[in-house]
Amino acid sequence: MRSSIKIASVFGIDVRIHLTFLLFLVWIWFSYYQVAGFAGAVQGVLFILALFLCVLLHEFGHAFAARGFGIMTPDITLLPIGGVARLNRIPDKPRQELIVAIAGPIVNVVIAAILIFVIHRSATLEQLEYLESPRIELLAKLASVNVMLVLFNLIPAFPMDGGRVLRALLAMAMPYARATQIAAWIGQGLAIIFGVIGLFGHPSNPLLIFIAFFIFAGAQQEAAMARAKEGSR
Numbered sequence: 139m140r141s142s143i144k145i146a147s148v149f150g151i152d153v154r155i156h157l158t159f160l161l162f163l164v165w166i167w168f169s170y171y172q173v174a175g176f177a178g179a180v181q182g183v184l185f186i187l188a189l190f191l192c193v194l195l196h197e198f199g200h201a202f203a204a205r206g207f208g209i210m211t212p213d214i215t216l217l218p219i220g221g222v223a224r225l226n227r228i229p230d231k232p233r234q235e236l237i238v239a240i241a242g243p244i245v246n247v248v249i250a251a252i253l254i255f256v257i258h259r260s261a262t263l264e265q266l267e268y269l270e271s272p273r274i275e276l277l278a279k280l281a282s283v284n285v286m287l288v289l290f291n292l293i294p295a296f297p298m299d300g301g302r303v304l305r306a307l308l309a310m311a312m313p314y315a316r317a318t319q320i321a322a323w324i325g326q327g328l329a330i331i332f333g334v335i336g337l338f339g340h341p342s343n344p345l346l347i348f349i350a351f352f353i354f355a356g357a358q359q360e361a362a363m364a365r366a367k368e369g370s371r
């Protein structure tokens with residue numbers, strides 16, 4: 139991906155960060171700095187870095203599952219909206235696509251479980267005052283965002299992992315192109331519902347409207363890609 143810089147290479151996979159991600163960190167720093175000063179800014183940036191470490195591990199989940207099927211991942215790029223693992227190809231067997239798609243969210247389930255275990259242990263060992271310590275508060279916040287990452291990624295709509303899981307499940311019972319078309323329709327139906335709730339709910343929700351557009355475009359792109367793939371066969 140252009141406009142990104144390589145920060146590491148792990149098991150042959152380049153980890154890259156997009157320049158907009160650096161701008162995003164700067165923006166986080168200044169917005170925390172304004173309300174909570176230097177210490178607040180440090181905490182805000184640390185939390186975002188911890189969150190994106192979880193996003194990165196999620197992408198490694200996809201990459202390692204894909205490697206199990208002989209599909210390599212040259213790089214993973216972090217963007218302000220999340221991570222992108224660039225697989226050499228999309229697995230064409232439904233069972234493989236299912237495993238590769240679900241491997242990402244499973245990583246976040248494991249992270250959340252470990253964090254909850256650590257928090258629980260610390261709380262029973264040191265009692266309530268410990269629960270209020272900033273470190274435990276940070277871990278609790280991180281555990282809840284991992285749960286949200288799982289829920290968000292499992293929305294059965296492209297380009298989320300849930301869309302791929304749905305397509306893979308459908309493709310076990312019908313041709314791939316038909317499965318993609320039905321998964322795209324379900325995704326667009328959900329996008330319309332999200333859009334309507336975002337627009338007409340009280341209060342209206344700009345984030346939900348943005349997600350609706352994102353899902354709608356993702357469904358169209360996926361359906362077009364599947365049609366092109368079908369045509370080239």
Ligand SMILES: [Zn+2]
Nearest residue numbers: 242243291299
């Ligand atoms: Zn994913």
